[in-house]
Every structure is written in C-alpha cells, then in structure tokens.
Amino acid sequence: MQHVSDRSSAIRIAPSILSADFARLGEEVRAIEAAGADMVHVDVMDNHYVPNLTIGPLVCAAIRPHVRIPIDVHLMVQPVDALIPLFAKAGANLITFHPEASLHPDRTLTLIREHGCRAGLALNPATSLSVLEHLMDKLDMLLLMSVNPGFGGQQFIASTLAKLTVARERIDAHTAAGGQPIWLQVDGGIKPDNIAAVKRAGADTFVAGSAVFGAADDDGGYRTVIRHLRQQAQQG
Ligand code: DX5
Ligand code: ZN
DSSP, rough: OOOOOOTTOOOOEEEGGSOOOGHHHHHHHHHHHTTTTTTOOOOOOOSSSOOOOOOOHHHHHHHHHOOOEEEEEEEEOOOOOOOHHHHTTOOOEEEOOOOGGOOOOOHHHHHHTTTEEEEEEEETTTGGGGGGGHHHHHHHEEESSSOOOTOSOOOOOOHHHHHHHHHHHHHHHHHHHOOOOEEEEESSOOTTHHHHHHHHHTTOEEESSSSHHHOTTTTTTHHHHHHHHHHHHHHH
C-alpha cells in the first residue's frame, strides 16, 4: 500500500486537473501542491462511459515526478480492469471506478488493492447506495458524484446532500463495527459557497476543478482559493 495520510477527521482538498492548463500540466500540479492541495484528482474519460475524452496513464506518469502528494485517479471508462495495472504503474495512489462500468465490481476493487492502490467506488447522482451492500469491506473511498460525470464546471446537484448523509451513516456504522476507514469524497460543482453544507452532510474529501483552476495563480490565487475552501469546509 502506498503512503497516503489517513487522518479520518481531516478535510482533504483534491483539485481536478480537468480545469488546468493542459499545455502546462507539470507546472499546474506543482502549483497546486505548493498551494496546499492534499491530492491531485485526475479525471480519465473514454468517450464511451462518458461523452468526453481526456487523458490516459501516460499523462499520469508524466505528472508523477512533479508532485509528492497522492494522485487520485477517477476512471470514467468502460471496461475498467485493463487500465488498473497501467495507472498503478503510472504512479496512481487511489483508483476509483463506477460500478456500472465493471462486470464484476468486487473483482475490480480487489485488483486495485492488489496493485498497491487504495480502491474507490464512484456513484452517479442516479445510482443507489444499495450497490455498497456487499462491497463495504473492499472500499477505501466512496465517491458520490454531485454532477453527472463527463465535464467540469457543472452545477452541484442538491439532492447529493441527503445521499451524503445516508452514506456517512453507513460508513460510520461500518467502522464502529470494526471495519476499515472509508473516505467519503464528493465531486462536481464544489465551491466556497457550498462546501460547508457538503461537509456538514458528511463528506471529508472534496474535488474542486473549476473553483481552483478558475483562479489565476500569478498572484497566489490557487493558495487563496484552496485556503478559502478549507476554511469554509471547517465551518461545516
Ligand atoms: C466530472 C469530473 C470532475 C470535474 C469537477 O466528471 O469527475 O472531477 O472535474 O469539476 P468542477 O469542480 O468544475 O465541477
Ligand atoms: Zn472526477
């Protein structure tokens, strides 16, 4: 297992490079690390599972030497399994996939851990929490999508808050019964003005793409926005 901080009370901010300047990716990820980001969120889209096409393991490997913080790979691809060894080799620390995209989600979670990464499951806004029922023991992170996957810059779907509350109850019950810690991540439309409510509903790990990379970094803008997101989350 690669080293990833595991303070369960922590607030983790994971800027999504989907909104970064792709022509200057090395510089961009160094800038967010220097600005206090906890992880780099990498959105992998295949124009099949989602209607957009982004980046593969080569790009993950290219940014790996530029940062020490964990690389959090969000796979929006179908099928999933063949890409896991490639992203693990490319330096991913966490790998998350959508259960609808894998024929055998239990096998896929096991495969991720066998490759030394933390295993995450991502649920779309319309996907029920019931898929967790037989998978909790194999999860290191649950990602609730607060937009439909495929694009940055979309609006937060408010019904995610109630879903987060239920997910938080399930995770807490699991750990209280002796189960492993599970991070609860939220992804899509996270901004300084809604992050407190999202934290209050139970999330501990926050993806933010356009909110972070929409700020110009020439005068320390990334640091200001990451600090602001963290401070607002602490109010939650
Ligand atoms: C959407 C991606 C998100 C996206 C978030 O499919 O999974 O990670 O980059 O972008 P914002 O924060 O702009 O909604
Ligand atoms: Zn994402």
